Amino acid sequence: MSRSPTLQARAAVAGRVVLAAFGGYAVAALATALLSLTLPMPRAEAVTAATLLSFPIMVGIVVVAFAARSPTRAAAVVGGLVLALGLALRLVTGTFPIGFGS
Amino acid sequence: MKQGFRQSMAWLHTWSGLVVGWVLFAVFVTGTATYYRAEISRWMQPELRREATIAPEALAASADRAVAYLQEQAGGARTWFVTLPTPERPLIELFWRNRPGTPPGHVLLDPRTGAPAAMRATRGGDFLYRFHFELNLAPLWGRWIVGLCAMVMLVALVSGIVTHRRIFTDFFTLRRDKAAQRGWLDAHNVSGVLALPFHLMITYSGVVTLALMYMPWGVTAAYKGDSQAYFAETGQITQARPAAGAPGTLAPVGPMVARALATLPGPLERLTIVNPRDAQSTVVAVFEEPHGLSHEHPQVAFAGTSGAVVEVLSGGLAPAARTFTTLVGLHEAHFAGTALRGLFFLCGLMGCTMVGSGLVLWQVARQPKHGAAPGFGWRLVHGLNLGTVAGLPGAIAAYLLANRLLPLDLAGRPEWEVRAFFGAWIAIAVAGAWPAPRRAWRGALAAVALLFVAAVLADVATARGLWDDPAWFLGFDLALLALAAGFALVSRKVARFAGPRRARAAGAPAGVPRMGPA
Numbered sequence: 001m002s003r004s005p006t007l008q009a010r011a012a013v014a015g016r017v018v019l020a021a022f023g024g025y026a027v028a029a030l031a032t033a034l035l036s037l038t039l040p041m042p043r044a045e046a047v048t049a050a051t052l053l054s055f056p057i058m059v060g061i062v063v064v065a066f067a068a069r070s071p072t073r074a075a076a077v078v079g080g081l082v083l084a085l086g087l088a089l090r091l092v093t094g095t096f097p098i099g100f101g102s
Numbered sequence: 103m104k105q106g107f108r109q110s111m112a113w114l115h116t117w118s119g120l121v122v123g124w125v126l127f128a129v130f131v132t133g134t135a136t137y138y139r140a141e142i143s144r145w146m147q148p149e150l151r152r153e154a155t156i157a158p159e160a161l162a163a164s165a166d167r168a169v170a171y172l173q174e175q176a177g178g179a180r181t182w183f184v185t186l187p188t189p190e191r192p193l194i195e196l197f198w199r200n201r202p203g204t205p206p207g208h209v210l211l212d213p214r215t216g217a218p219a220a221m222r223a224t225r226g227g228d229f230l231y232r233f234h235f236e237l238n239l240a241p242l243w244g245r246w247i248v249g250l251c252a253m254v255m256l257v258a259l260v261s262g263i264v265t266h267r268r269i270f271t272d273f274f275t276l277r278r279d280k281a282a283q284r285g286w287l288d289a290h291n292v293s294g295v296l297a298l299p300f301h302l303m304i305t306y307s308g309v310v311t312l313a314l315m316y317m318p319w320g321v322t323a324a325y326k327g328d329s330q331a332y333f334a335e336t337g338q339i340t341q342a343r344p345a346a347g348a349p350g351t352l353a354p355v356g357p358m359v360a361r362a363l364a365t366l367p368g369p370l371e372r373l374t375i376v377n378p379r380d381a382q383s384t385v386v387a388v389f390e391e392p393h394g395l396s397h398e399h400p401q402v403a404f405a406g407t408s409g410a411v412v413e414v415l416s417g418g419l420a421p422a423a424r425t426f427t428t429l430v431g432l433h434e435a436h437f438a439g440t441a442l443r444g445l446f447f448l449c450g451l452m453g454c455t456m457v458g459s460g461l462v463l464w465q466v467a468r469q470p471k472h473g474a475a476p477g478f479g480w481r482l483v484h485g486l487n488l489g490t491v492a493g494l495p496g497a498i499a500a501y502l503l504a505n506r507l508l509p510l511d512l513a514g515r516p517e518w519e520v521r522a523f524f525g526a527w528i529a530i531a532v533a534g535a536w537p538a539p540r541r542a543w544r545g546a547l548a549a550v551a552l553l554f555v556a557a558v559l560a561d562v563a564t565a566r567g568l569w570d571d572p573a574w575f576l577g578f579d580l581a582l583l584a585l586a587a588g589f590a591l592v593s594r595k596v597a598r599f600a601g602p603r604r605a606r607a608a609g610a611p612a613g614v615p616r617m618g619p620a
Contacts, residue, residue, distance in 0.1 A: 029319045036320035041422070044335040047320040048422035052429075054317045055309050059256045066114045066261075067107050093323070 012071045020065035023078035028058035030085035037092050111261040116464065119258045120483070122251040123461045124490045125237070129248055130457055131494050132234040133304075134450030136227065137435060137443055140190070143226030145561075145578045146505045148568040150221060153192045158363050160213070161186055162356035165373060167216030168194045169355050172378070176200075176207055182375040186359075187213040223515045224505055229523075230498070235312070238520070249316050255305045262294060286463040293455040300449035301456065307433035310426065336423040340403040340413045343376070343384045350381030353409040361409070362387035362402040366416055371399070375406065383407060392417070396424060397431035458491045484539055489531025492546035495589065499553035500526030502582070506560035526553065540596065547593035554586035 005013075035050035036043075061078060068074035135142065144150060168184040176182065176198040185195035194211040210219040229238075236244030294301065314321060314329055325332045333339045355373065363370060366389055374386040383406025388399045396419070403413040419427060431437060435446045465483055470476045476484070504522035508515055530549060534542040558579045569575040 029317065032317055033319040033323035036324040042420065043324050044332060044337075045420050045422040047324050047332060048336060048426050050320045051313050051317050052310065052422070052426060054320075055253070055256070055306065055313075058253060059260055062253075062257045063111070063114075063260060067110050089323075 015071045016065050016074060019071070019075055019078055020062040023065060023075075023082065024058045024061035027061050027078065027081050027085060028054040030082065030089055031057050034085055034089045034092065037089075108264060111264040115258055115261040115265050118254045118261070119457075119460050120464050122254040122258075123457055123464075124486055125247065125251045126255055127454065127457045127461065127490050128237065128494055129234055129251065130450065130453045131498070132230045133308075134447060134454060135498065136231045136234050137447045137450060139227035139231050141227070141578065142230065143224075143228065144191070145575065146224045146226040146502070147221045148561075148565045148570075148575065151192070151570050153187075153189050155189055156187055156192065156213075158360065161363070161370060162359040164194050164213040165359045166354060166356045167213065168196055168211065168373075169352065169375070171209075171211060171216055172196060172198060172375075173352075175209075177379060179207070180377065182373075182378055184373040184375070186370055186372060188369065193219055222505070222510050224519055225516045229501070229516075229520060235308075238524075245312055245315060249309060249312060252305055252309045256302075256309070259298075259302055259305065263298075266291070266295070283463070283466050286459050286466050290456060290459040290463050293452045293459060297449045297452040297456070300446075301453055303432060304449075304453065307429040310429045311433055313426075336426075337415060337419050338398065338423065338427065340384075340386055340401050340415055343382050343403075343405075343412070345377040345380040346382035348381040349379055350383055350407045352378050352383055352385075352406050355385060358385055358404045358409050359387065361404075361411065362389075365402050365411070365414060366400050368392055368400065378406065381407060384412075385409075391431070391436055393437070395431045395437050396427045397434060397436070398427045461487045461491065484542075485531070485535040488534040488539075488542055488546055489527070492534065492543070492550055493527045493530040495585070496530045496546070496550040496553050497523045497527035499550060499557050499582075499585075502557040503553060503560055506557065506564050543596045544593050547589050547596065551586040551589035551593060554582050554589065558582050558586075 032050045032054040036047045039046035065074045172182045179198035179200050181199045183197040194213050196209050198207045212219045235248050321329050321332050330342045334341045369390045371390045372388050376384045385404040385406050387402045400416040405412050501523040504519045530546050534546045
């Protein structure tokens with residue numbers, strides 16, 4: 001605490017903050033959209049459940065971003081999730097028109 | 103963060119908590135006060151006379167008077183909102199939403215005459231309520247900032263739980279007489295752990311109240327962004343009836359009120375009148391939430407021009423929707439009776455203590471060694487800590503004081519009360535930034551105590567003759583005096599104990615100021 005952190009350490013922390021905020025939100029947003037379309041329940045219920053789940057999901061991603069051994073590792077995990085969720089969403093909306101429900 | 107999981111979480115807890123702590127403290131304090139929003143509003147308008155009961159015919163007549171006023175004053179508005187009189191608050195409150203770009207309108211009417219009520223103008227408890235989630239900023243900015251801070255708070259709670267190896271032992275630990283840092287740490291742990299279920303619930307449910315604004319992507323994907331359709335499909339609001347674009351005449355609303363009262367049990371709270379001069383106008387009668395945790399208002403929708411019932415909503419939500427409305431209900435605690443509301447209030451105070459003591463803990467843990475000059479970062483945190491932890495309660499006291507002291511016929515009186523709020527806040531923060539830290543804390547906390555005493559004195563001196571129920575007003579004043587006593591006590595403790603390492607080095611018993619101000 002007393003010794004002042006190096007520029008590299010500062011950059012690593014800043015990187016994790018950016019990753020946690022934007023990566024966390026991206027994962028939560030994609031998961032919400034995907035679950036809203038795929039949860040096996042009426043459309044309104046799926047949207048509600050997905051939206052309620054989105055915040056714990058984001059908290060989990062933030063914890064991962066700060067707990068990962070290195071910023072690169074954290075970025076790899078979050079980036080992988082974004083990619084996987086994005087592809088899955090594309091698959092769902094590609095197969096079915098947006099607005100597909102129940 | 104090459105250390106273990108627990109260390110990285112401790113780091114995350116310290117820094118995420120500090121960065122949003124000031125906003126969170128303000129959100130916690132104004133949110134805790136909002137449990138007594140109706141009481142604060144009543145205290146701030148002592149001219150109000152309560153009534154024993156309001157007959158259904160009187161309610162219908164009030165609705166007609168409200169609409170007559172709106173037809174005359176707000177004919178061009180898109181939506182009218184009419185809050186009907188209750189025995190505790192026998193007033194008609196009108197609010198109308200104009201075209202984009204034109205500010206909304208608001209007025210209080212006397213339900214007997216339909217003329218503007220003869221009472222001092224104030225925003226009452228509503229100001230603190232809105233500050234709780236908008237910080238008096240533009241609504242969009244305020245809500246996003248508060249939402250961001252709430253998410254960081256969730257992270258701080260989770261990482262805080264991970265950090266505490268001995269969470270159960272911490273329950274029973276308050277080492278007042280050890281070093282200052284230990285005392286603040288214990289205060290932070292006790293207030294954080296004891297009310298932990300409340301903190302988790304209130305933070306998560308707080309985010310949920312604005313969930314569709316923060317996380318609209320489910321509605322985007324499944325409803326193409328039509329949130330009205332989503333809310334109607336979940337059964338929380340009645341179906342939207344778009345304007346026909348042709349002029350129409352609104353039928354008398356009195357009979358609709360009578361019909362609504364005959365359709366559903368429970369007190370009728372308000373009317374929403376959408377597109378009042380359109381051929382497809384809609385009148386929705388909204389009832390108070392029935393007994394239970396869930397925040398769901400039973401509703402009857404009428405076709406405005408004919409007065410025919412088009413939809414009745416009364417319970418029967420599906421599981422996820424019911425979870426959502428229950429979370430919102432838990433956050434607002436409208437279901438809580440006197441005792442339970444008192445408990446929520448106490449938990450809110452513990453939340454204020456947790457955030458406040460956490461902020462002070464950061465400062466105490468990094469206190470410069472004896473003789474060393476504090477760095478800029480430390481001074482900045484000290485200034486912000488004092489400006490928030492003492493400044494905000496002082497601002498609330500000044501807001502109440504201004505309500506009693508400002509001339510009754512002052513133009514823009516509600517805005518002047520708000521200026522008094524921010525004026526006192528800035529004054530305390532600026533005055534506290536210069537003296538030595540310990541003297542600054544002591545003086546600022548004493549000033550807050552004095553402001554609360556002054557509010558009580560001003561109430562007794564200027565409004566005594568207006569009290570319709572002296573015991574109630576004296577009870578409210580007593581609560582303010584209890585707050586003043588709390589601040590005076592903390593000020594004294596800080597004066598006696600907090601800090602100088604010299605005293606401790608000399609062998610004097612070093613104590614610790616107790617928990618942060620309530």
